[in-house]
Amino acid sequence: MREIEYRDALNEAFDEELARDENVVIMGEEVAQYNGAYKVTKGLWEKWGDKRVVDTPISEAGFIGMGIGASMLGIRPVMELMFWSFHSVAFDQLVNNAACVRYMSGGLINVPIVMRGPANGGTNVGATHCHTPEGLFAAFPGLKVCSPATPSDAKGLMKAAIRDNDPVYVMENTLLYGNRGHVPDPSEGDHVVPLGKADIKREGSDISLIAHGRSVLHCLEAAETLQSEHGINAEVVDLRSIRPLDQDAIIESVKKTNRAVLVDESKPFCGVSAQITTLIQEHAFDYLDAPIKRVCTIDAPAIYSKHIEDEQLPNARRIIEKVLTIA
Amino acid sequence: MSQEKHFVMETFNNPSVSPLDFASSSINRTLTAEQKIEYYRQMSRIRRFEQGSLKQYNMGKMGGFLHLYIGQESIAVGCASLMGEHDHMITAYRCHAHALAVGMNMNECMAELFGKTTGCSKGKGGSMHFFAPDKNFWGGHGIVAGQTPLGLGLGYGLKYNGQKGSALCFMGDGAVNQGAFHESLNIAGLFNIPVVYIIENNGYSMGTSQERSSAYKDCLAQRADGYDIDWDLVNGEDFYELRAKVNIAMERAHEQSRPTVLEIQTYRYYGHSVADANHKKYRSPEEIEDYKKNHDPINLWKQRLISEGILTEESAKEIDRTAKQETDAAVVFADESPAPTIEDVTDDVYWESDNNTEASKIGRHFFND
Numbered sequence: 001m002r003e004i005e006y007r008d009a010l011n012e013a014f015d016e017e018l019a020r021d022e023n024v025v026i027m028g029e030e031v032a033q034y035n036g037a038y039k040v041t042k043g044l045w046e047k048w049g050d051k052r053v054v055d056t057p058i059s060e061a062g063f064i065g066m067g068i069g070a071s072m073l074g075i076r077p078v079m080e081l082m083f084w085s086f087h088s089v090a091f092d093q094l095v096n097n098a099a100c101v102r103y104m105s106g107g108l109i110n111v112p113i114v115m116r117g118p119a120n121g122g123t124n125v126g127a128t129h130c131h132t133p134e135g136l137f138a139a140f141p142g143l144k145v146c147s148p149a150t151p152s153d154a155k156g157l158m159k160a161a162i163r164d165n166d167p168v169y170v171m172e173n174t175l176l177y178g179n180r181g182h183v184p185d186p187s188e189g190d191h192v193v194p195l196g197k198a199d200i201k202r203e204g205s206d207i208s209l210i211a212h213g214r215s216v217l218h219c220l221e222a223a224e225t226l227q228s229e230h231g232i233n234a235e236v237v238d239l240r241s242i243r244p245l246d247q248d249a250i251i252e253s254v255k256k257t258n259r260a261v262l263v264d265e266s267k268p269f270c271g272v273s274a275q276i277t278t279l280i281q282e283h284a285f286d287y288l289d290a291p292i293k294r295v296c297t298i299d300a301p302a303i304y305s306k307h308i309e310d311e312q313l314p315n316a317r318r319i320i321e322k323v324l325t326i327a
Numbered sequence: 328m329s330q331e332k333h334f335v336m337e338t339f340n341n342p343s344v345s346p347l348d349f350a351s352s353s354i355n356r357t358l359t360a361e362q363k364i365e366y367y368r369q370m371s372r373i374r375r376f377e378q379g380s381l382k383q384y385n386m387g388k389m390g391g392f393l394h395l396y397i398g399q400e401s402i403a404v405g406c407a408s409l410m411g412e413h414d415h416m417i418t419a420y421r422c423h424a425h426a427l428a429v430g431m432n433m434n435e436c437m438a439e440l441f442g443k444t445t446g447c448s449k450g451k452g453g454s455m456h457f458f459a460p461d462k463n464f465w466g467g468h469g470i471v472a473g474q475t476p477l478g479l480g481l482g483y484g485l486k487y488n489g490q491k492g493s494a495l496c497f498m499g500d501g502a503v504n505q506g507a508f509h510e511s512l513n514i515a516g517l518f519n520i521p522v523v524y525i526i527e528n529n530g531y532s533m534g535t536s537q538e539r540s541s542a543y544k545d546c547l548a549q550r551a552d553g554y555d556i557d558w559d560l561v562n563g564e565d566f567y568e569l570r571a572k573v574n575i576a577m578e579r580a581h582e583q584s585r586p587t588v589l590e591i592q593t594y595r596y597y598g599h600s601v602a603d604a605n606h607k608k609y610r611s612p613e614e615i616e617d618y619k620k621n622h623d624p625i626n627l628w629k630q631r632l633i634s635e636g637i638l639t640e641e642s643a644k645e646i647d648r649t650a651k652q653e654t655d656a657a658v659v660f661a662d663e664s665p666a667p668t669i670e671d672v673t674d675d676v677y678w679e680s681d682n683n684t685e686a687s688k689i690g691r692h693f694f695n696d
Binding site for chain 2 (some may be wrong): 108110
């Protein structure tokens with residue numbers, strides 16, 4: 001079984017898609033000659049050259065809007081935000097132009113772009129660099145959002161995102177880039193993970209832990225402790241995509257376990273977990289044996305201090321404590 | 328600033344300096360009488376369409392905003408007259424004229440204003456959001472300067488595809504103070520993008536005059552100097568000058584893949600939008616009357632064509648009458664067209680869903696109550 005890092009899985013996705021479709025262009029700050037701020041695009045400029053891998057100035061509104069305009073002519077830009085937190089300086093482009101142009105043109109135009117980059121806390125960089133806007137962008141019809149937790153999903157979802165004919169926003173994670181995991185060898189065939197399909201990362205019968213991104217790993221860690229120390233067999237549902245959302249997988253799991261804890265690195269108010277809560281109460285109300293509980297980032301801007309930041313974020317201990325209140 | 332540009336600015340600001348006659352420039356010299364009359368007809372159609380839409384707005388036939396182009400007609404028509412297969416156009420919310428100038432018909436435009444399914448955007452865009460990609464027209468954008476990076480992207484796409492073309496990106500004078508425009512200028516200069524930014528300077532960003540909104544008061548286009556981009560000033564009243572100077576910019580895009588910023592001096596007779604009730608307070612009625620009487624681009628073009636002996640007052644009136652009839656017919660068409668249904672609301676959100684692809688069948692895309 002081949003194991004590679006999350007960042008290399010992404011890199012492999014870009015390389016394969018650059019080869020597959022001559023309209024694919026990698027674009028962003030430091031993605032080319034610098035090899036990427038996190039080395040996710042390492043070696044691509046050297047291999048594919050100036051036309052396909054493009055360094056941009058620090059002008060998010062400018063280059064993202066440029067990518068959107070170019071996509072209207074058939075180019076397929078894959079654009080990096082060095083941090084998803086920097087979305088705020090390009091917000092008009094990301095929501096008015098990328099999400100709404102198709103609608104406002106009565107379907108005459110489509111915008112096949114990919115926006116990508118890390119969206120996570122936990123690296124002691126303060127509130128401006130720690131936003132997790134997957135719920136924010138999923139709230140705009142016209143956009144698709146996914147958040148891979150493993151190297152395999154990172155590669156597969158990225159390839160699906162690049163091939164999708166709608167704007168797809170991929171939320172990665174700086175703390176996952178170095179994680180290793182199994183990714184099928186390219187010789188085994190095209191590895192594409194469709195948007196909108198959740199993955200049961202751990203089967204269980206007593207409670208559903210529903211998460212996306214790095215929180216999935218916290219859930220898996222918590223599930224082992226719950227099993228060994230408390231005899232609770234937790235199922236871990238990795239959403240992978242936020243929009244489209246695999247509602248069926250969520251409901252099926254809750255119907256099986258009758259309990260749910262939603263783990264979400266975004267904030268509790270109007271976050272992804274809030275949306276999933278309403279779906280569960282609407283579609284599995286009669287199956288619930290306990291109130292739906294959540295573990296989210298504690299509701300304040302991200303604290304800098306490394307002594308406490310991990311406690312503001314979801315972690316295995318907080319998940320276990322929450323599970324024990326209802327199981 | 329170059330000596331040549333000094334001269335342009337001098338002539339621009341000082342009527343006593345005799346202007347260059349651009350009728351003899353290469354792009355104008357070859358025009359036929361029929362073409363010149365056609366440009367008159369296009370300007371007349373735009374004015375009649377705008378007058379007709381204002382009337383219908385006041386009758387309550389449409390909602391929202393209505394940003395009228397009346398007074399600026401020469402610009403959209405002059406620029407569209409220069410477009411070839413790989414030349415594209417994108418503009419802001421004052422977009423009806425550009426739509427008509429590239430060949431969209433009055434019916435689909437009026438129906439869009441009326442919010443009907445026969446509208447160019449099926450009633451989903453409205454006055455500020457007309458589109459016709461098949462005619463290289465990419466909108467119609469509602470946020471001030473939000474379209475300027477998109478115009479850059481159209482130029483980027485042309486260059487990427489190896490097409491000898493240009494992206495004409497229009498904007499108002501208020502848009503020059505948005506960050507997105509400056510980011511776009513820097514990238515256009517840096518990446519050699521074949522984009523032509525056309526500032527339609529009508530003197531007012533909504534109710535704020537240029538001198539109250541822009542730190543550099545003499546000339547907005549000169550900001551291009553900061554980005555190593557060629558620029559020029561254009562008298563929008565002079566149709567020949569407009570065509571000649573826009574053509575130079577487009578050739579620069581075609582031949583050198585270099586951007587240009589043009590500032591075209593113009594004027595709007597109505598408010599920023601129909602909702603702008605103060606437009607006779609932030610400027611004097613005398614100022615508006617002076618433009619109508621002495622600077623009207625349609626009237627000046629008509630007089631020019633009469634002096635050239637290819638148009639008469641009577642034939643001009645006939646053109647206007649026909650344009651009025653076309654507008655009236657468009658109003659009837661829009662009135663009689665069906666409104667969207669509630670089922671239509673969730674169409675045109677996702678390409679994959681509209682095309683019923685395999686991808687669209689995986690996961691839930693819409694979250695209605």
